[in-house]
Amino acid sequence: MKILFITGNKDKLSEAVAIMPEIEGCEIYLPEIQELDTKKIIELKLHEAIKQRPGIDLIVEDQSLVIDGINGLPGPFIKWFLKSLDVDGLYKMALKMGNQSAEAKTVIGYCSSVGEINFFEAIVKGKIVSPRGNIGWGWDPIFQPDGYKMTFAEMTMEQKKQLSMRGIALEKLKEYLASR
Amino acid sequence: MKILFITGNKDKLSEAVAIMPEIEGCEIYLPEIQELDTKKIIELKLHEAIKQRPGIDLIVEDQSLVIDGINGLPGPFIKWFLKSLDVDGLYKMALKMGNQSAEAKTVIGYCSSVGEINFFEAIVKGKIVSPRGNIGWGWDPIFQPDGYKMTFAEMTMEQKKQLSMRGIALEKLKEYLASR
Numbered sequence: 001m002k003i004l005f006i007t008g009n010k011d012k013l014s015e016a017v018a019i020m021p022e023i024e025g026c027e028i029y030l031p032e033i034q035e036l037d038t039k040k041i042i043e044l045k046l047h048e049a050i051k052q053r054p055g056i057d058l059i060v061e062d063q064s065l066v067i068d069g070i071n072g073l074p075g076p077f078i079k080w081f082l083k084s085l086d087v088d089g090l091y092k093m094a095l096k097m098g099n100q101s102a103e104a105k106t107v108i109g110y111c112s113s114v115g116e117i118n119f120f121e122a123i124v125k126g127k128i129v130s131p132r133g134n135i136g137w138g139w140d141p142i143f144q145p146d147g148y149k150m151t152f153a154e155m156t157m158e159q160k161k162q163l164s165m166r167g168i169a170l171e172k173l174k175e176y177l178a179s180r
Numbered sequence: 181m182k183i184l185f186i187t188g189n190k191d192k193l194s195e196a197v198a199i200m201p202e203i204e205g206c207e208i209y210l211p212e213i214q215e216l217d218t219k220k221i222i223e224l225k226l227h228e229a230i231k232q233r234p235g236i237d238l239i240v241e242d243q244s245l246v247i248d249g250i251n252g253l254p255g256p257f258i259k260w261f262l263k264s265l266d267v268d269g270l271y272k273m274a275l276k277m278g279n280q281s282a283e284a285k286t287v288i289g290y291c292s293s294v295g296e297i298n299f300f301e302a303i304v305k306g307k308i309v310s311p312r313g314n315i316g317w318g319w320d321p322i323f324q325p326d327g328y329k330m331t332f333a334e335m336t337m338e339q340k341k342q343l344s345m346r347g348i349a350l351e352k353l354k355e356y357l358a359s360r
Contacts, residue, residue, distance in 0.1 A: 031224065034212045036260055044211065070273070071264040077257055080216055084251040093250070096276040 003057040003110075006030060006049050011137070012061070012166065019170045023059070028052055030060065038062045038076050039119055042109035046117055058111045059173070061166060065139055067128055069099030078139060087131045091142045094128040102128050104143055106165035110173055118176065122168035136160065183237040183290075186210060186229050191317070192241070192346065199350045203239070208232055210240065218242045218256050219299055222289035226297055239353070241288045241346060245319055247308060249279030258319060267311045271322045274308040282308050284323055286345035290353055298356065302348035316340065 004026040005016050013025040030045040045060045064076045070093065074081035081090055094100045107121040124145050131141040133153030140152035145163055152160055161167055184206040185196050193205040210225040225240045244256045250273065254261035261270055274280045287301045304325050311321040313333030320332035325343055332340055341347055 031211055032214045034214055034257065034260060036263065071269060073261065073264045075260075075264075077214065077260065080214060080255075080257065081253065083216065084253045084255075089251060093273070093277065097273065 001057065003059055004049075004053060005059050005061075006045070007061070015161070015164065015166055016059075016170055019167060020174055026053065034077075036072070036075050038064050038105070038107045039109070041076055042107060042119070043117060046109050046111040050111060050115060055113050057113050059108055060111075061106060061108045061169070063138075063165070064105045064107075065143070066103040066105060067094050067097075067099075068101040069094050069097035082138065087139060087142045090139070091128055091130055100128040102126055102143065104139075104145075104165055106169045108166075108169045108173055110176075118173075120169045120172040120176065122165040122172070124163055124165050181237065183239055184229075184233060185239050185241075186225070187241070195341070195344065195346055196239075196350055199347060200354055206233065214257075216252070216255050218244050218285070218287045219289070221256055222287060222299070223297060226289050226291040230291060230295060235293050237293050238291045239288055240291075241286060241349070243318075243345070244285045244287075245323070246283040246285060247274050247277075247279075248281040249274050249277035262318065267319060267322045270319070271308055271310055280308040282306055282323065284319075284325075284345055286349045288346075288349045288353055290356075298353075300349045300352040300356065302345040302352070304343055304345050 001022055003023050005013060005023045006026050006028060007013055008027045016023045030048050033041055033044050035041045042060050042062050046058060049058050062076060065078045066072050066075055104124045107119055109117060109119055111117050126143050126145040128142050129144045129151060132151045133141050136153045144151045181202055183203050185193060185203045186206050186208060187193055188207045196203045210228050213221055213224050215221045222240050222242050226238060229238050242256060245258045246252050246255055284304045285301060287299055289297060289299055291297050306323050306325040308322050309324045309331060312331045313321050316333045324331045
């Protein structure tokens with residue numbers, strides 16, 4: 001049974017295929033609406049994806065970064081915060097707002113071939129620190145998971161994989177599919 | 181010639197009708213995508229609106245608040261910043277980030293009955309201040325226009341109307357339609 005993962009990101013795709021070999025990548029444009037609730041963003045993407053690829057199992061994922069000092073922002077708007085402020089500016093914002101605690105969150109939305117939607121999420125707690133390291137992408141250099149002295153960008157792919165929110169969420173999806 | 185203004189906000193509608201009596205309100209759901217460029221957000225809304233109301237002149241508007249100290253954020257994401265931080269939190273963010281200069285911007289997208297899109301924008305410069313006043317809505321209590329000692333929320337509707345970005349943008353649309 002094939003599952004289409006709608007993404008344009010090759011790293012995300014290869015991570016997913018390593019966990020679930022039945023996953024295939026698919027690049028189609030899905031509008032990303034403004035919402036604080038990641039599930040609503042994914043749901044609308046899945047509805048659009050079904051129209052374009054009917055009768056196939058589909059997954060869409062979204063990552064968000066919830067910073068306590070900014071009352072939960074950027075959340076799903078992380079892409080635009082990074083575009084405007086870069087990692088250093090976002091670190092300084094968290095620092096100046098007085099609370100660097102954060103959660104890195106991945107939500108995977110799975111839509112079965114008959115249109116039933118389920119969500120699988122994973123959270124890694126940590127804090128926002130001054131940028132360090134150059135492995136990975138996005139907010140990796142400023143996110144230090146609790147219990148570690150390295151940021152995501154200082155970890156090897158192997159080390160990071162054990163902490164990967166996407167990996168954990170995919171394992172949950174895998175269990176769900178096996179139990180059906 | 182009728183023009184449909186897609187909005188659920190009665191105050192915005194009555195302000196528009198006062199300037200252009202041919203405007204009628206219309207409440208339909210239009211997805212608001214994540215984008216820093218307001219015109220792209222409006223363009224997608226107009227494309228969706230045309231599908232639902234073909235052959236009619238349509239307008240959609242979007243307001244954004246560009247704060248220099250946050251490198252242009254919140255921009256079109258202002259709704260979500262206010263939802264997460266409230267006006268006081270947003271003021272504190274601008275203060276802590278060290279630059280309270282800001283621009284309040286309105287963009288109106290007009291789509292003619294044959295599908296041609298034009299944009300009309302207006303900007304009011306000012307600064308983000310500690311919340312004062314209780315007239316109006318949104319970020320009005322923390323926006324003090326340059327050359328004034330009052331925030332938008334301390335001005336009467338009459339005073340504010342002279343500064344209204346929406347009013348200025350609508351006047352531009354009116355001129356454009358008259359010159360065709």
